[in-house]
Amino acid sequence: MKIGISISIPLAEQRFEEAMAIAQSDFPVPEQWSTLSRQVGESTRGGDTVVLGCALLAKACDSRIDPFVVKLGETERGYHMRGIADHVLAPARDRYGFDLGSQSANPTNGSTWLKPRTLHDIVTREKGSFEFLLSVLAYVDRLDEQEALRAFAAWLRERFAVALKNQPIIISDTESDLAQIVTAAKSFVLEDPERGGRGQALAAAALSLIWADVRTGKINDPSRHWPGDVHVFQAAEKNPMVAIEVKQREVTEDEVWAFTRRCANQGIKNVMYVALSPGQQDGGGLDASRVARELDCVFTWIYGVEELIFHAFAWSPRGVKVNIRNLARGMVMRMVEVGLPVSTQKRWAELTRSSFVE
Template identity: 80%
Template sequence: MKIGISISIQLAEQRFEEAMAIAQSDLPVSAYWSELTREVGRSPRGGDTVVLGCALLAKACDSRIDPFVVKLGVSERGYHMRGIGDNVLAPARDRYGFDLGSESANPTNGSTWLKPRTLHDIVTRDPESFGFLLEVLGEVDRLDEERALRAFAAWLRERFAVALKNQPIIISETDSSLIGIIEAAERFVVENPERGGRGQALVAAALSLIWSNVETGKITDPSRHWPGDVHVFQAAEETPILAVEVKQREVAEGDVVAFVRRCASRGIRNIAFCALSPHQQRLESLDAIDVAREFDCVFTWIYGVEELVLHAFAWSPRGLDANIRNLTRGMVKRMVEVGLPVSTQKRWAELTRSTFLE
């Protein structure tokens, strides 16, 4: 028998709208819960903010829930956090525009939250911030439904403020030359890879100079459908016409061969591997080429930032000055898609000698 407290999506949506009405009104909200939300939001894990939002909304629906037990089948007070996150908070984020702490459609779909029996069982690399989250969830556990609703309204208002603060910059002018944009891009991806996000954004922005339908997504997206980090589509085709894997660390031949096989098995005929590490060795005798031929596919190596940028500029239908402008501005769009913060966007503008609007 499944034990725990089931919260209907209809009730959760109703309570959400009640809290939203408060958050968007001139009514005061709890300064105490606003401050707790801000502090949790400083965690290096965006998921902490999601967990707090789910717990407050669930508590507003049923005060019996245990915010430390986030799945059914564990205890009589456990609740289904993923149901709240996926079916209520994520759609509401897309509808209203507040910052949830995650851009994923499945913000709590991870082993960090769903594998342990309780949140107390989680071991993290940052025990201080996680310990604070647990303290705050202890505060949540003492709330009744109406106080939880007010606390959730404070959470919402604070997350709207974060979204407003994190609006992407708009690059108006750039003073980069060809050498300047290459040197800026090389420094940008090396100085702080941000889990590969900077390189992924650069590849997507560069390919957009050639193709009109280039797609990428969050660095770690569990719902990613196709192999690779960046994909090019053609209007009438559902399968990508090009898939690109982007790595900012050194890769071995076996990694590349495995990627080619995954793409070929999915019907992707044009495959590229972009190795952006300055320490990457050229693998001239790469077996990936033979594997691609075996599957009647094309495989392309791209070594380093300079090669990526020069190839994109060479194959673009536009002139050099337009390409420099478009790459500089297009990087902001791609950084947003990958999930990089405004501070990273500003660093890009600084390195490319660009002026921007906030």
């Protein structure tokens, strides 16, 4: 028999709407929970915000839940956090436009949250921010359902404020020529990789000059269905036509081969590896002829920012000036998709000599 407290999705949706009505009104919300929600949201761990939101909403549905036990079957008070995140908060984020701390359709689908028996069992390098989250969850555990509802309304109000603050910039024009935008892109990617996010955004933006349907997502998103950071799709096809891995650190031939083999095993026959580390050895030692012979795949190795942009411009059906403008503008959209902040978007505009509006 499965132990724990099951929270029905219709009930969670109902309580969410009640909290939303409070959050969008002039009705006061608890100042303590506004402050705590804001402080948790300042953590570099985006998942902390999701966990707090799930705990408050779950508590508003049933005060018996234990916010430290986020899986059914572990204790009598454990609850199904992923169900709240996937079926209530993520759809509501898309509908209302608040910042959830994650753009994923499955915000808590990761071993960090789902593997440990309780949140106390998690080991992280960001010890200070995580311990603060645990201290806040201890307060959550003392709330009754109505108190939790008002606290969740405060959380929602804070997440709307974050979304408003993080509205992406809009680039109206750029003064860069081809040589200048290449130089700017190289400086932008290398000065601060931001966990690989800048390189991933650039690869997606550059390849969008060639293909119409290029998709990417959050850095290291555990909900990805296919190997790779960036994917190219064709109309009516469910699986990607091209898979692209982007790395800003040096990689070995074994890593490149393993990625290519994973793609082949999932039926992806066009594979690209974009290596942006200045110290990278050409090709990672992998031979495209070997890939064709052993995996029946087309393998393309792209080294460096210059080669990435020059290849994209060469294969694009549009002219150089249009591509420069589209690359400058498209980078902002891709930075939003991978989760880079407005300050990074403004840095891109500065380096590319682009005018923008906020």
